[in-house]
Amino acid sequence: xxxxxxxxxxxxxxxxxxxxxxxxxxxxxxxxxxxxxxxxxxxxxxxxxxxxxxxxxxxxxxxxxxxxxxxxxxxxxxxxxxxxxxxxxxxxxxxxxxxxxxxxxxxxxxxxxxxxxxxxxxxxxxxxxxxxxxxxxxxxxxxxxxxxxxxxxxxxxxxxxxxxxxxxxxxxxxxxxxxxxxxxxxxxxxxxxxxxxxxxxxxxxxxxxxxxxxxxxxxxxxxxxxxxxxxxxxxxxxxxxxxxxxxxxxxxxxxxxxxxxxxxxxxxxxxxxxxxxxxxxxxxxxxxxxxxxxxxxxxxxxxxxxxxxxxxxxxxxxxxxxxxxxxxxxxxxxxxxxxxxxxxxxxxxxxxxxxxxxxxxxxxxxxxxxxxxxxxxxxxxxxxxxxxxxxxxxxxxxxxxxxxxxxxxxxxxxxxxxxxxxxxxxxxxxxxxxxxxxxxxxxxxxxxxxxxxxxxxxxxxxxxxxxxxxxxx
Amino acid sequence: xxxxxxxxxxxxxxxxxxxxxxxxxxxxxxxxxxxxxxxxxxxxxxxxxxxxxxxxxxxxxxxxxxxxxxxxxxxxxxxxxxxxxxxxxxxxxxxxxxxxxxxxxxxxxxxxxxxxxxxxxxxxxxxxxxxxxxxxxxxxxxxxxxxxxxxxxxxxxxxxxxxxxxxxxxxxxxxxxxxxxxxxxxxxxxxxxxxxxxxxxxxxxxxxxxxxxxxxxxxxxxxxxxxxxxxxxxxxxxxxxxxxxxxxxxxxxxxxxxxxxxxxxxxxxxxxxxxxxxx
Numbered sequence: 001x002x003x004x005x006x007x008x009x010x011x012x013x014x015x016x017x018x019x020x021x022x023x024x025x026x027x028x029x030x031x032x033x034x035x036x037x038x039x040x041x042x043x044x045x046x047x048x049x050x051x052x053x054x055x056x057x058x059x060x061x062x063x064x065x066x067x068x069x070x071x072x073x074x075x076x077x078x079x080x081x082x083x084x085x086x087x088x089x090x091x092x093x094x095x096x097x098x099x100x101x102x103x104x105x106x107x108x109x110x111x112x113x114x115x116x117x118x119x120x121x122x123x124x125x126x127x128x129x130x131x132x133x134x135x136x137x138x139x140x141x142x143x144x145x146x147x148x149x150x151x152x153x154x155x156x157x158x159x160x161x162x163x164x165x166x167x168x169x170x171x172x173x174x175x176x177x178x179x180x181x182x183x184x185x186x187x188x189x190x191x192x193x194x195x196x197x198x199x200x201x202x203x204x205x206x207x208x209x210x211x212x213x214x215x216x217x218x219x220x221x222x223x224x225x226x227x228x229x230x231x232x233x234x235x236x237x238x239x240x241x242x243x244x245x246x247x248x249x250x251x252x253x254x255x256x257x258x259x260x261x262x263x264x265x266x267x268x269x270x271x272x273x274x275x276x277x278x279x280x281x282x283x284x285x286x287x288x289x290x291x292x293x294x295x296x297x298x299x300x301x302x303x304x305x306x307x308x309x310x311x312x313x314x315x316x317x318x319x320x321x322x323x324x325x326x327x328x329x330x331x332x333x334x335x336x337x338x339x340x341x342x343x344x345x346x347x348x349x350x351x352x353x354x355x356x357x358x359x360x361x362x363x364x365x366x367x368x369x370x371x372x373x374x375x376x377x378x379x380x381x382x383x384x385x386x387x388x389x390x391x392x393x394x395x396x397x398x399x400x401x402x403x404x405x406x407x408x409x410x411x412x413x414x415x416x417x418x419x420x421x422x423x424x425x426x427x428x429x430x431x432x433x434x435x436x437x438x439x440x441x442x443x444x445x446x447x448x449x450x451x452x453x454x455x456x457x458x459x460x461x462x463x464x465x466x467x468x469x470x471x472x473x
Numbered sequence: 474x475x476x477x478x479x480x481x482x483x484x485x486x487x488x489x490x491x492x493x494x495x496x497x498x499x500x501x502x503x504x505x506x507x508x509x510x511x512x513x514x515x516x517x518x519x520x521x522x523x524x525x526x527x528x529x530x531x532x533x534x535x536x537x538x539x540x541x542x543x544x545x546x547x548x549x550x551x552x553x554x555x556x557x558x559x560x561x562x563x564x565x566x567x568x569x570x571x572x573x574x575x576x577x578x579x580x581x582x583x584x585x586x587x588x589x590x591x592x593x594x595x596x597x598x599x600x601x602x603x604x605x606x607x608x609x610x611x612x613x614x615x616x617x618x619x620x621x622x623x624x625x626x627x628x629x630x631x632x633x634x635x636x637x638x639x640x641x642x643x644x645x646x647x648x649x650x651x652x653x654x655x656x657x658x659x660x661x662x663x664x665x666x667x668x669x670x671x672x673x674x675x676x677x678x679x680x681x682x683x684x685x686x687x688x689x690x691x692x693x694x695x696x697x698x699x700x701x702x703x704x705x706x707x708x709x710x711x712x713x714x715x716x717x718x719x720x721x722x723x724x725x726x727x728x729x730x731x732x733x734x735x736x737x738x739x740x741x742x743x744x745x746x747x748x749x750x751x752x
Binding site: 011013014016017018020021024025028031032034035036038039042420426 | 541542543544545546547548551552555699707728729732733735736737738739
């Protein structure tokens with residue numbers, strides 16, 4: 001059947017309806033095209049990522065350089081002028097190499113001074129030794145003893161004399177008594193005579209009493225003389241003891257002084273011999289062992305201090321890669337972790353092991369990290385870049401860092417979800433609140449109501465926000 | 474006087490039909506805020522009752538622009554509806570016309586019984602045959618594809634029934650004359666049956682289109698994939714913020730049905746006339 005003919009045969013009302021119908025569908029087709037074209041301009045085209053798990057990698061990259069494990073210091077006597085330096089920092093030296101030259105005239109002067117000093121000390125010590133020790137004085141004791149003896153000797157005659165006197169008085173008394181008794185036995189005796197006799201007896205008795213008294217007094221005096229002599233003797237003895245003590249302390253002090261002088265002499269002797277050795281070597285500072293000069297503490301013309309003049313590395317003991325990290329970075333570095341080090345001028349990375357982690361001395365909150373390199377011919381002083389990668393435990397949802405958005409209600413991600421409504425099935429960016437568990441440089445572990453089929457919006461050709469329509473690439 | 478009374482009475486009755494249409498059109502021209510305000514008691518559970526002014530306060534084509542220019546998803550649904558309705562209608566004509574001819578013209582013994590079965594099938598509502606349909610489609614592996622709606626639609630008995638009425642109205646002597654002139658049964662069908670049966674075929678097509686343009690049960694039952702859903706399943710999902718677009722979509726959906734009806738109106742009337750004269 002010919003449709004054209006059929007339509008031509010239709011009544012006009014029908015034809016109009018058919019025309020409108022055709023027009024309607026053409027218009028709808030046109031609008032379909034237009035709306036799609038408009039959509040491609042207005043609706044952001046987004047790239048998405050499926051929800052996937054995994055673990056994060058914390059990467060710490062720091063710069064540092066190689067240091068020898070063992071460093072030795074080379075000292076020069078302090079206080080000398082440095083005339084010449086024969087090495088430069090970083091230079092390699094062998095054992096016995098000349099490092100520096102000190103001013104030899106100054107050494108000569110110092111040596112002369114030191115010798116004179118030593119001589120003086122020795123003479124002083126000799127003079128001390130010559131001084132004679134003092135005699136202790138004991139004549140006082142002898143005098144006192146003699147006085148005591150004399151007092152004792154004096155006592156006897158006076159005692160005897162007093163005794164004699166008493167005895168004669170007693171004899172006189174008994175004679176007087178006898179006489180009186182005879183008189184009484186006679187009959188004719190006058191009273192006068194009797195009285196006289198009685199009186200005489202009384203006198204004799206009185207004399208006896210006096211004699212007694214005199215004897216006592218004499219004894220007392222003799223005794224007191226002996227006591228005095230004894231006291232004097234004791235005094236003399238105590239004095240003598242004190243003097244002896246003083247003398248012994250003096251002797252001790254003298255010995256100590258002599259010893260001290262000996263020490264001083266020893267010191268001066270050593271200084272002299274050191275200076276002699278220095279003079280013998282011509283004031284030259286030499287390397288004790290081979291290595292690389294890590295540090296020079298003085299310049300030509302400066303005066304040496306007591307600190308080490310040179311620091312030498314001992315390459316044979318191995319090298320350490322030293323660097324410092326912040327406390328944030330330290331969270332991801334542990335002792336025993338593997339590190340990869342790329343040294344300046346080399347393209348290949350070297351595997352190393354973190355040997356130690358310790359706070360830095362200057363208290364800026366940083367930490368010193370040292371890594372041990374495998375055996376090899378490493379040159380201390382070379383700088384390099386160390387990378388430590390720490391893998392975390394596995395998380396069920398990991399997304400790129402840029403995916404996680406934040407507003408005042410917290411962290412969220414946008415997920416493409418199909419919304420069915422009056423306008424059909426539309427893909428819309430839907431907000432899903434999440435919490436961030438951990439981040440590394442690139443990715444972020446999150447937790448939230450997401451399932452495996454969800455498409456998380458990673459980026460768009462236009463900014464996408466919550467509730468916006470979105471086309472998935 | 475009497476005419477005026479009748480006219481007024483008819484106008485009043487026709488208002489019952491016109492008011493919903495007027496509301497639809499005026500609503501589609503309202504701004505979103507105005508619709509939300511008017512429909513708040515219905516859609517947002519506020520107190521009071523919904524108001525519906527006949528004329529929008531500030532008429533705007535915003536809803537149409539949004540629908541027709543900003544939402545390609547609407548066209549997906551629109552073309553989904555077309556992709557279901559048109560194949561069904563075309564198939565119904567291709568299959569139904571010969572079937573109706575066969576059940577009307579050639580005389581064979583079981584014709585009456587076959588007709589009875591067709592009519593019995595036609596009387597069964599969709600809900601009764603839905604489960605068996607589902608099992609058959611599942612057996613053929615057609616679920617979740619457009620064929621699940623199109624194929625049962627093509628073999629629907631209703632258009633056959635309509636066309637049978639028209640074919641029966643073709644005078645018997647005309648066919649006998651053709652046969653005498655040497656025309657076979659196929660020639661008779663193509664050269665006499667089809668041209669004379671055009672009104673029946675078109676009225677069946679119009680009725681079929683109207684039915685399948687607004688069907689709900691079949692796609693709902695057989696499509697799990699919502700991207701295949703036709704417009705008719707989305708329209709009831711009206712919400713306060715999209716009410717304007719929804720009303721505009723309803724107007725758009727009304728248009729093809731209206732135009733198809735206008736196109737087939739004449740034949741529908743003819744068919745009704747034919748049926749009336751014959752029986």
